[in-house]
Amino acid sequence: MRRAILLFSLLLAVTFAASKFSVGILITGEIGGNAIYELVQKGALEMASEEIEIKIVEGGYNQSKWEQMLISLAALGRYDLLMTFTEGMPASVNKVAEMFPNQKFALLDGIIENPLPNTYSVAFKDDEMTFLAGIFAALITSSSLPGANEEKVVGLIAGDTYPAMTNVMRPSFENGVKTVDPSIRVFFGVVGSWSDPARGSELAAKQFDAGADVILSIAGGSGIGVIEEASVRGKYVITVDSNMISMNPSVILGSFLKHIDVLVKNTIADAKAGTLPFGTSKRVGIAEGMIDYTHDDPNFVRNVPDDIRAQLAEWFEKIKAEGLPKINNE
Known part of the structure; x- marks a missing residue:
């Protein structure tokens, strides 16, 4: 009986872990000393909960490595959403999105001009x-x-x-x-x-x-x-x-x-709710708060x-x- 209860508890734990909405975040740079990425980290960690898992990866300042790091994260197949940043990443996001059509991507603080069905981007004005x-x-x-x-x-x-x-x-x-x-x-x-x-x-x-x-x-x-x-x-x-x-x-x-911390939080919340409009891009500014x-x-x-x-x-x-x-x- 005790063995059955233990197995049932383990099964529940595995099922619960698997049911978590998992977000992988690739920082195109380093967090420390970078005001924008400190806000990204703040917003992302505020979304972490029993229902949402957050994994943050710092890409460093060698831009030539960012695309390969995004490929590596996508290849894991463990994230419901991969998020990255800046105007330097649209081409890379599109390329990786083509390679992994079942993976969802969000690019913030940058615009994808011709978004694929599994990408979403939003930039500031x-x-x-x-x-x-x-x-x-x-x-x-x-x-x-x-x-x-x-x-x-x-x-x-x-x-x-x-x-x-x-x-x-x-x-x-x-x-x-x-x-x-x-x-x-x-x-x-x-x-x-x-x-x-x-x-x-x-x-x-x-x-x-x-x-x-x-x-x-x-x-x-x-x-x-x-x-x-x-x-x-x-x-x-x-x-x-x-x-x-x-x-x-x-x-x-x-x-x-x-207010990129707010934008990060809104993006994660909408993605989890299934309401993030993948396949689109937009810009936000003063009027949008x-x-x-x-x-x-x-x-x-x-x-x-x-x-x-x-x-x-x-x-x-x-x-x-x-x-x-x-x-x-x-």
Whole structure:
């Protein structure tokens, strides 16, 4: 009798384990020091439960290995959903999805233009985020803040060059700046690495020397050097992805946010419920509640003048209701 009960208990345990919804997550990079992947980890682990199993794999910064790692995860045949990230992965996801037609894939923060029936992708409207950051930078350089000089110059430092930066983020940032004042100059620099603070500091120094008083940092771990250089000089930095103001409230005046933790959670929940629309792709932004900024952060409220906060809030609501304004670049 005891043996029968033991066997029955083991059978129940195996059945329960097999019934768990299993999610494999391939991080295209490393979590530590990367704001966006720290949010991914947070959202994913909040979904872990007796019904949902989460496995997170860090792919590192060698991009040539990411596709093979995705193939290896798919070949295991143990995941109900494989999730990965960034604009660098659409071709790889499609390729692996063709190899494993019974495996479901979700690409976040990147778009698959011709999705297969077993793929789903959703990207952020990065143009909304960086346009708003451009508005903010222009208002800062035009202000009477202690760190703002008489020259109307702002900067953007990127971790690397990639299509979303070249075609979307940089031009949208510049458009935001020029919308406030067409005479403002915009510097652009590329670190060439997401984990080189020394090089980030060096580029920031060059931009500050040339008259910039505020820099938008989209540089991952390299952005630490940008913040440190700004701190030494009494200048300002704007960050993206997560709220980094607390790192140095007198330097980081504001952060523009991607709620990727919420997106991860929603994607996993919908996939488990069988309602994730595989075979489709979409973009989400301010109107969908996925892009925001640190409007209610106490340091932001304390350190940013009322008129700048009011104008930024007005632009946020305008984009939420109407989308981005059409820019005449002629």
